Amino acid sequence: MLRFILKRLLITIPTILVVITITWGLIRLAPGNFYSGEKPIPKAIENNIREKYGLNKPWYVQYGKMMGHVLVLDFGTSLKYEGQSVNGIIRRSLPVSAAIGLSAYLLALLVGITLGSLAALKQNSKLDYASMALAMVGISVPNFVLGPILVLIFSLTLYWFPPARWYGFPSRGMVLPVLTLSGIYMAYIARLTRAGMLEVLRSDYIRTARSKGLSERQVVMRHALRGGLMPVVSFTGPALAFLLTGTVVVERLFTLPGLGNYFIQASLNRDEPLIIGIVSFIAITLLLMNLVVDIAYAYLDPRIRY
Amino acid sequence: MPLSKMNNNGNLLEVTDLRTYFDTEDGIVKAVDGISFQLKRGETLGIVGESGSGKSVTNLSIIRLVPTPPGKIVSGKVIFDGQNLLTLSNEAVRHIRGRRIAMIFQDPMTSLNPFMKVSRQLMEMTRLHLGHTKQQAYEHAIKMLETVGIPDARARANNYPHEFSGGMRQRVMIAMALSCEPELLIADEPTTALDVTIQAQILELIKRLKQATGTSVILITHDLGIVAGMTDHLLVMYAGKIFEQAPTKELFATPGNPYTKGLLRSVPDPTAEQGELYQIPGLPPDVAHLPPGCPFAARCDRVQEICHREFPPFVQLTADHCSLCHFAHEVYEESRAEGARSSESNL
Numbered sequence: 001m002l003r004f005i006l007k008r009l010l011i012t013i014p015t016i017l018v019v020i021t022i023t024w025g026l027i028r029l030a031p032g033n034f035y036s037g038e039k040p041i042p043k044a045i046e047n048n049i050r051e052k053y054g055l056n057k058p059w060y061v062q063y064g065k066m067m068g069h070v071l072v073l074d075f076g077t078s079l080k081y082e083g084q085s086v087n088g089i090i091r092r093s094l095p096v097s098a099a100i101g102l103s104a105y106l107l108a109l110l111v112g113i114t115l116g117s118l119a120a121l122k123q124n125s126k127l128d129y130a131s132m133a134l135a136m137v138g139i140s141v142p143n144f145v146l147g148p149i150l151v152l153i154f155s156l157t158l159y160w161f162p163p164a165r166w167y168g169f170p171s172r173g174m175v176l177p178v179l180t181l182s183g184i185y186m187a188y189i190a191r192l193t194r195a196g197m198l199e200v201l202r203s204d205y206i207r208t209a210r211s212k213g214l215s216e217r218q219v220v221m222r223h224a225l226r227g228g229l230m231p232v233v234s235f236t237g238p239a240l241a242f243l244l245t246g247t248v249v250v251e252r253l254f255t256l257p258g259l260g261n262y263f264i265q266a267s268l269n270r271d272e273p274l275i276i277g278i279v280s281f282i283a284i285t286l287l288l289m290n291l292v293v294d295i296a297y298a299y300l301d302p303r304i305r306y
Numbered sequence: 307m308p309l310s311k312m313n314n315n316g317n318l319l320e321v322t323d324l325r326t327y328f329d330t331e332d333g334i335v336k337a338v339d340g341i342s343f344q345l346k347r348g349e350t351l352g353i354v355g356e357s358g359s360g361k362s363v364t365n366l367s368i369i370r371l372v373p374t375p376p377g378k379i380v381s382g383k384v385i386f387d388g389q390n391l392l393t394l395s396n397e398a399v400r401h402i403r404g405r406r407i408a409m410i411f412q413d414p415m416t417s418l419n420p421f422m423k424v425s426r427q428l429m430e431m432t433r434l435h436l437g438h439t440k441q442q443a444y445e446h447a448i449k450m451l452e453t454v455g456i457p458d459a460r461a462r463a464n465n466y467p468h469e470f471s472g473g474m475r476q477r478v479m480i481a482m483a484l485s486c487e488p489e490l491l492i493a494d495e496p497t498t499a500l501d502v503t504i505q506a507q508i509l510e511l512i513k514r515l516k517q518a519t520g521t522s523v524i525l526i527t528h529d530l531g532i533v534a535g536m537t538d539h540l541l542v543m544y545a546g547k548i549f550e551q552a553p554t555k556e557l558f559a560t561p562g563n564p565y566t567k568g569l570l571r572s573v574p575d576p577t578a579e580q581g582e583l584y585q586i587p588g589l590p591p592d593v594a595h596l597p598p599g600c601p602f603a604a605r606c607d608r609v610q611e612i613c614h615r616e617f618p619p620f621v622q623l624t625a626d627h628c629s630l631c632h633f634a635h636e637v638y639e640e641s642r643a644e645g646a647r648s649s650e651s652n653l
Contacts, residue, residue, distance in 0.1 A: 204416040210371055212431055213404030226421045302466040
């Protein structure tokens with residue numbers, strides 16, 4: 001097991017380097033740069049800027065410098081937010097994204113697993129149809145539609161929650177972003193849970209459990225849930241990584257100072273160090289979460305050994 | 307002995323006119339359609355039939371494990387030790403399941419929970435029904451695993467099902483089923499998924515444990531070779547009905563039903579120098595759309611016009627030998643004549 005984890009961690013390193021190289025290349029290929037605005041700037045000033053940031057050097061020198069930053073996990077200074085280190089920006093914005101993301105994640109798990117299990121246990125009942133219809137809506141409605149609708153109802157009509165901005169954790173301001181963010185995950189988890197549970201509930205070992213005289217509750221909690229939730233486990237790892245590292249749309253929608261929002265700004269600004277920093281961070285988190293899922297699988301299913 | 311155990315003429319189980327139907331898109335499937343039988347304490351009853359004849363559903367109905375919906379026990383009585391299981395509360399039935407009636411299923415590969423250590427799966431039984439503490443249950447589990455012949459049981463108890471071979475898993479299932487000393491053990495094709503050599507071991511084990519504990523057994527199988535040496539009585543099922551019912555020896559010697567005769571002829575006989583093995587022509591009928599007459603008529607080699615028109619009577623041939631056939635007496639007499647001839651030729 002330990003060998004497996006070490007091996008996986010080692011594989012992670014080249015993967016991240018490839019991701020960063022591609023990102024760096026894409027930034028270079030995109031037209032424009034961080035200092036150009038609507039008005040063209042004089043050639044002399046441009047040369048000074050290029051000199052200052054080392055943009056006049058050959059590409060491999062620039063690439064090497066960037067990689068040097070990545071390898072020590074210190075991504076340098078932002079080009080746009082002058083004087084602010086990239087690490088500082090990530091450190092400041094991550095808690096916002098994580099607070100929203102983790103809350104949305106837990107909510108999605110709680111509601112998704114509950115609804116999915118109930119739907120499976122009462123297959124073809126009204127409850128089953130209602131929750132699966134709801135899940136279908138949740139999957140079909142994109143969050144940039146769901147968000148404004150929620151704002152329209154709960155902020156602008158009912159005045160229950162603020163429509164935007166960050167008010168700290170915990171706060172009423174989190175409610176709408178969390179709901180918007182968790183919607184699709186909730187729906188997806190509900191469907192995965194239902195499908196997984198239905199399959200397990202029909203399996204031979206559940207019939208054995210019933211023939212032992214266990215109550216329906218014991219059959220479900222002790223015997224069915226574990227197998228039924230395996231598909232959910234493999235989905236939730238990457239989902240958690242995405243949620244923690246900020247979701248561009250929701251943070252933009254509710255103007256939250258999270259990682260996702262900075263990521264968009266950095267891309268628009270061609271803020272290379274900030275983009276590289278955030279991409280590296282997201283890539284590392286995603287790969288680690290996948291590793292966590294694999295370890296969890298081995299822990300949950302004794303038949304899987306690495 | 308408590309009073310309830312004295313009555314019913316020593317019958318542990320009396321099934322009367324049991325009907326279990328499945329509501330499918332194809333129509334109502336009468337998986338079990340009006341069957342009745344009795345089982346005495348300490349006896350072994352064999353239920354034989356082709357796939358889909360209703361043998362498994364019969365036994366799932368007895369302990370009310372038919373998946374509902376689509377299945378439904380439409381009518382009938384299942385009197386177990388004086389109580390009708392079909393009218394008991396769910397709660398009361400749960401106290402009987404596992405404790406007094408235990409089951410072993412066909413496929414030991416999938417019938418144990420793959421996520422749970424074997425010891426826990428066994429402990430669950432005695433903690434639930436006998437009120438064992440964790441420690442007692444653990445010791446009992448190991449004792450049971452030793453009883454069914456699992457070598458090094460103490461170490462193996464902490465393994466997961468996938469770490470056992472098929473035969474060993476079926477032993478674990480048996481250990482689990484017998485851990486509360488049930489009065490009735492229902493074994494649903496317990497050896498079908500196993501190698502032939504392992505089959506014999508498992509059957510021997512069931513036989514030995516049955517003799518040691520006095521448990522009654524219902525053995526479901528499609529293999530006549532298995533029931534011959536194991537059972538006291540036999541039921542032959544076809545299309546949800548009992549086609550023939552008799553003591554095992556009598557049924558083998560003098561079958562009173564063309565279907566039973568067909569089944570017996572399709573067992574390979576190593577002593578006979580026959581060319582091709584006999585097989586009953588055709589396939590079992592679609593139980594959702596049964597014709598009005600005898601369900602076996604289309605495959606029967608002595609079919610008459612009446613067989614297609616009228617449902618056959620359940621004819622009583624001797625005190626405990628019945629057959630569902632318009633020509634039960636004729637078939638029975640034929641079998642007796644054949645039996646007499648073959649014993650003459652053997653002399």
